[in-house]
Amino acid sequence: MPPGHCAGRYLSRPMAKKPTKSSTRASKASGARKAPRGRRTGVWRTASNSDRHELYELAVQEVVSECDFIDRVSRRHRGKTTSSIREDFCGTAKACTEWARRRPTNRAIGVDLDRSVITWGEHRHRANLPESIARRITILEANVLEVETPGVEAILAMNFSYFIFKDRATLVSYFRNCLKSLAPDGILVCDAYGGSEAHSEVEEERSLDGFTYVWDQNQYNPITGDVVNHIHFRFPDGSELKRAFTYRWRLWSLPEIQDAMREAGFTKTTVYWEGTDEKSGTGNGIFRPSTRGEACAGWIAYIVAEKSRSRGRSGGAKRVRNTAKAPKK
Ligand SMILES: C[S@@+](CC[C@H](N)C(=O)[O-])C[C@H]1O[C@@H](n2cnc3c(N)ncnc32)[C@H](O)[C@@H]1O
Secondary structure (H helix, E strand, C coil): CCCCCCCCCCCCCCCCCCCCCECCCCCCCCCCCCCCECCECCECCCCCCCCHHHHHHHHHCCHHHHHHHHHHHHHHHCCCCCCEEEEECCCCCHHHHHHHHHCCCCEEEEEECCHHHHHHHHHHHHCCCCHHHHCCEEEEECCCCCCCCCCEEEEEECCCHHHHCCCHHHHHHHHHHHHHHEEEEEEEEEEEEECHHHHCCCEEEEEEECEEEEEEEEEEECCCCEEEEEEEEECCCCCEEEEEEEEEEECCCHHHHHHHHHHHCCCEEEEEEEEECCCCCCEEEEEEECCCCCCCCEEEEEEEEECCCCCCCCCCCCCCCCCCCCCCC
8 A cells, every 4th residue: 555545543443443544743742621511311421330341342342343253254264154252351241242142143252351341241241131142142251372162163352452461472472372262264453553652651531421541551561562551531520540551561563463373383373463544644444465564653453363374255345344333533
């Protein structure tokens, strides 16, 4: 793609809504807060009446698009529909619920270490599900480095959660464990972010319905590649849920991730890179297999790793845009 494809920095992202493909450096938000729009059921959101998991889901997650993406890449890389998925680092396991809802043959396993977030998701998403759907969801309180779920057709690791593994040996060991749990034609699907802006200590704000989401790239260590990112939520009354979530990650590059996947035994990796909207020059939310990216200030990409050689079709672009939602930025 020619340079300039990533001009403009407020770009849509169909799934998680954190850093996005962009060309200009984010400015450190110096207290300039966007006015949150809208109210919820007649009551303004404030720090004291808000739930951080609910706000996270509203601000960050796009599980319908994630599941659409799984369906699309399954056709391409497996040559057939996927029925069973494992959502690693599942948190509230919202994607598991969406997956089980969308087809009666679908099954989902969620894996997370943190009992409190699993319990939150149980009450919010699964407690009132019809039994016919609920029985196809299993949540495991377990470490993704050790969990065993033989025969799953796709594993998802979204919102950069595997960046928690900071050394190569642990990253490879995670991918190896995924490989063990996948069916012979299974795929691992994960995302990654990067670009020059990813190496900066910057804050980005996005005004949502009744609150402001703040993505705070608080620390970057160029020697280790370690980053500390926070999510804050700000409210119309001036209150704030500061550091509602904190992520201490290693900022892995796409070649490093793909090398680690291949070292773990995956036979093929494909990067899905975002296209550019001709009119606005911003990201268009359409991710296509690509071997040539652009030196954007900020980008998000998806990686599909195949356990065994693709039996899916080759070539042909797939549209993975979430048309249901307007660009977030
Ligand atoms: C960024 S949240 C991801 C939530 C959700 N999957 C998403 O896409 O937005 C990261 C989650 O990973 C979990 N986690 C961290 N290390 C883990 C590990 N080794 N095994 C399982 N879960 C882990 C945390 O408890 C947390 O709920």
